[in-house]
Amino acid sequence: MSEVSGLHRDDRLATLTGWGRTSPSRAYLVPVHDEATAVDEVRGAGARGILARGLGRSYGDSAQNAGGAVLDMTTLNQVLSFDSVSGIVTVEAGISIDALITLFLPQGWFVPVTPGTRSVTIGGAIAADIHGKNHHVAGSIGNHIHSIDLLFADGQVRTLSPDQSSDQFWATVGGMGLTGVILRARVQLTKVPSAFINVQTQRANNLDELMERQIDLEHKYPYCVAWIDCLSKGSKLGRGVITAGSFADISQLPSNKAARPLDYEPATTISAPTMAPSGLLNRWSVAAFNEAWFRKSPKHRQDEIQSMATFFHPLDGVAGWNALYGRAGFIQYQFVVPEDAAEVVRTAIERLSNIQAASFLAVLKRFGAGNLAPMSFPMPGWTLALDIPTGVVGLSHVLDGLDELIAQAGGRVYLAKDSRMRSELLPMMYPRIEEWNHTRELMDPNQHFRSDQARRLHR
Amino acid sequence: MIDALGQPQSVFLAGGTSEIGLAIVRELIGPRVDRIVLAGRNLSQMAQDAEPFQVSGHTVSIVELDVEDTAGHEGALDSVFSQGDIDIAIMAIGVLGIQSDDERDVDSAMRTIRVNSTDSIELTFRTFQQLVQQGHGTVIVLSSIAAVRPRRANFIYGAGKAGLDAFVQGLIELGNEVGIKVILVRPGFVRTKMTEGMAEAPFSLDPIDVAKDIKNAIGKGKSIIYSPAQIGPLATALKVIPRPILRKLPR
Numbered sequence: 222m223s224e225v226s227g228l229h230r231d232d233r234l235a236t237l238t239g240w241g242r243t244s245p246s247r248a249y250l251v252p253v254h255d256e257a258t259a260v261d262e263v264r265g266a267g268a269r270g271i272l273a274r275g276l277g278r279s280y281g282d283s284a285q286n287a288g289g290a291v292l293d294m295t296t297l298n299q300v301l302s303f304d305s306v307s308g309i310v311t312v313e314a315g316i317s318i319d320a321l322i323t324l325f326l327p328q329g330w331f332v333p334v335t336p337g338t339r340s341v342t343i344g345g346a347i348a349a350d351i352h353g354k355n356h357h358v359a360g361s362i363g364n365h366i367h368s369i370d371l372l373f374a375d376g377q378v379r380t381l382s383p384d385q386s387s388d389q390f391w392a393t394v395g396g397m398g399l400t401g402v403i404l405r406a407r408v409q410l411t412k413v414p415s416a417f418i419n420v421q422t423q424r425a426n427n428l429d430e431l432m433e434r435q436i437d438l439e440h441k442y443p444y445c446v447a448w449i450d451c452l453s454k455g456s457k458l459g460r461g462v463i464t465a466g467s468f469a470d471i472s473q474l475p476s477n478k479a480a481r482p483l484d485y486e487p488a489t490t491i492s493a494p495t496m497a498p499s500g501l502l503n504r505w506s507v508a509a510f511n512e513a514w515f516r517k518s519p520k521h522r523q524d525e526i527q528s529m530a531t532f533f534h535p536l537d538g539v540a541g542w543n544a545l546y547g548r549a550g551f552i553q554y555q556f557v558v559p560e561d562a563a564e565v566v567r568t569a570i571e572r573l574s575n576i577q578a579a580s581f582l583a584v585l586k587r588f589g590a591g592n593l594a595p596m597s598f599p600m601p602g603w604t605l606a607l608d609i610p611t612g613v614v615g616l617s618h619v620l621d622g623l624d625e626l627i628a629q630a631g632g633r634v635y636l637a638k639d640s641r642m643r644s645e646l647l648p649m650m651y652p653r654i655e656e657w658n659h660t661r662e663l664m665d666p667n668q669h670f671r672s673d674q675a676r677r678l679h680r
Numbered sequence: 681m682i683d684a685l686g687q688p689q690s691v692f693l694a695g696g697t698s699e700i701g702l703a704i705v706r707e708l709i710g711p712r713v714d715r716i717v718l719a720g721r722n723l724s725q726m727a728q729d730a731e732p733f734q735v736s737g738h739t740v741s742i743v744e745l746d747v748e749d750t751a752g753h754e755g756a757l758d759s760v761f762s763q764g765d766i767d768i769a770i771m772a773i774g775v776l777g778i779q780s781d782d783e784r785d786v787d788s789a790m791r792t793i794r795v796n797s798t799d800s801i802e803l804t805f806r807t808f809q810q811l812v813q814q815g816h817g818t819v820i821v822l823s824s825i826a827a828v829r830p831r832r833a834n835f836i837y838g839a840g841k842a843g844l845d846a847f848v849q850g851l852i853e854l855g856n857e858v859g860i861k862v863i864l865v866r867p868g869f870v871r872t873k874m875t876e877g878m879a880e881a882p883f884s885l886d887p888i889d890v891a892k893d894i895k896n897a898i899g900k901g902k903s904i905i906y907s908p909a910q911i912g913p914l915a916t917a918l919k920v921i922p923r924p925i926l927r928k929l930p931r
């Protein structure tokens with residue numbers, strides 16, 4: 222086995238994890254500066270296959286490919302053209318949402334969908350079909366992509382759109398990198414009057430109230446989300462704070478801001494300690510934080526002007542916060558259940574608080590309609606997302622139980638966050654998977670495109 | 681793949697009839713393991729050992745492997761790994777030998793030493809390389825307390841295990857560099873068929889105890905495990921106890 226030496230001493234070998242810093246694996250990491258590099262790598266892919274990776278903000282193992290090649294797309298990050306009339310921008314897939322906002326918000330254009338962090342690439346956003354606080358009105362990012370240029374397993378680059386080769390387009394949206402490498406995308410930006418959000422805040426004392434108010438607020442505002450204090454129990458279970466809002470009109474801004482309504486400066490970040498002792502985020506510190514945060518939040522506040530970054534990306538203010546969970550890392554659990562199965566949300570909070578799976582805050586949102594992508598996550602109903610340290614005793618068992626409950630209710634777990642679900646449940650959660658398998662089979666018959674997550678789940 | 685909560689999907693046991701090895705497999709398999717590979721010499725025994733796993737819904741494949749037939753290692757491992765990734769490989773290989781025979785018969789002694797040392801090292805190293813190629817994985821190697829502190833009653837076996845033990849200590853470091861987790865286990869006296877009829881040493885334990893210790897230690901991120909844990913400090917103490925006193929201690 223003399224060929225073995227290759228994997229030992231090669232500068233390009235890297236140990237990769239997702240944002241949760243669990244399940245590391247090794248792969249050849251190839252920076253992609255141009256299309257030709259990507260094409261060469263795809264053509265030369267070995268037995269362990271190849272995969273595109275963006276900024277590694279998926280939590281689990283979806284952007285890893287053990288023993289194979291991983292294309293670092295973040296170096297392919299230019300804006301190729303922009304039409305200031307239609308707001309359509311053509312970008313290379315490795316550009317970040319942060320860069321897009323920094324470039325275009327001062328011109329009055331915003332990304333159609335933003336996740337809770339600006340540090341994701343457009344390629345990663347399309348591959349996960351990400352959603353944001355405006356899902357109930359705007360849907361997920363796939364709904365705002367005019368076309369993509371996809372590098373196929375055969376080394377050819379083809380343009381896909383919802384009208385042309387639509388099966389392949391929608392299999393790539395939410396396809397988690399398994400249909401090919403997105404090289405470029407034409408993205409529809411959204412016209413905004415300012416770089417500020419007019420925010421409404423309401424506090425709710427329990428889950429029912431929280432859901433009710435959220436439904437009410439989302440009828441009125443394009444952006445809406447609730448934060449739940451997962452440590453409160455009994456009659457306070459599910460208490461939390463809803464924030465909703467819309468981009469502020471100039472008339473709503475105070476005069477200093479109204480003078481330069483599109484001024485945008487990304488908030489300065491502070492760094493988290495690089496290697497925190499794993500106990501730093503223990504149950505008591507989280508409980509204390511949540512209590513303070515709940516009390517600090519106004520019962521009811523109207524028309525507060527917040528910066529775009531404060532409203533959408535509060536966590537981006539602390540660089541490397543994922544290191545706070547220490548060496549063992551953490552998982553994020555996000556699921557959605559149909560409207561009529563809202564009680565699963567309560568069960569999840571109850572069961573997780575019973576095993577003291579401390580979570581700073583859980584995020585609750587109601588999705589609107591899903592789209593045509595067979596593997597897309599969002600569907601009408603309630604979605605809950607929460608962070609959990611891996612060391613919690615009994616966690617695996619509780620999550621396995623919740624997975625089943627969710628699957629039975631017709632819901633699903635979000636693959637961009639998943640790092641542990643059981644493969645048997647995938648077809649139940651994603652009932653259109655056969656359709657997707659079929660398209661993938663046509664696009665990549667030998668499964669050149671592989672990920673650790675695919676090895677774990679697609680079996 | 682091993683998931684974020686440390687749960688494997690496939691386990692490979694080299695030394696497919698080893699009681700300690702099988703106990704480790706039983707302890708490590710959770711709701712996600714669907715593939716178990718047993719590799720060893722005794723095909724019919726392995727078929728028997730496979731049954732309970734099959735009954736509980738696991739796919740078990742059996743691969744013929746003779747650790748002394750080093751020329752056959754590569755072929756055997758290729759068939760183990762060709763069926764899919766291996767998340768955890770357990771190296772439970774080696775023979776105790778019959779000390780009284782080995783003391784009189786150098787050929788016999790050398791065989792005991794070879795199996796436990798170079799043959800085991802070769803299989804372990806080849807398995808390690810397969811994991812490196814795969815880009816992920818854990819290998820658990822069964823050494824012995826006798827490797828650290830050989831006694832009058834087992835020094836020939838101990839000499840062999842000492843070779844393996846030293847090698848694996850280095851492999852832990854190499855593994856760190858190339859992303860493969862290597863775990864070295866040094867059990868004390870374990871009650872198995874292999875030790876049947878022998879006088880038990882203090883801290884004797886059953887295979888299941890070793891398996892539990894391993895599982896706990898993996899959870900804590902340890903790479904060198906004594907089982908039971910108390911024999912770790914004891915082994916260190918034994919190193920400094922003067923030989924005349926040591927001789928008077930029970931096994």
Ligand SMILES: Cc1cc2nc3c(=O)[nH]c(=O)nc-3n(C[C@H](O)[C@H](O)[C@H](O)COP(=O)(O)OP(=O)(O)OC[C@H]3O[C@@H](n4cnc5c(N)ncnc54)[C@H](O)[C@@H]3O)c2cc1C
Nearest residue numbers: 275276277278279336337342344345348351352397398403
């Ligand atoms: C703090 C935080 C908040 C978040 N909030 C949200 C949220 O509100 N809503 C939401 O939907 N998600 C959210 N996420 C998840 C995140 O948006 C997704 O995981 C997204 O896919 C990350 O993009 P990335 O560039 O980091 O991709 P990576 O994590 O690097 O990759 C993710 C997947 O995309 C594939 N991929 C990446 N680039 C390409 C390409 N060029 N071509 C083909 N495939 C590619 C990879 O193979 C992989 O399967 C959040 C994550 C964090 C850390």
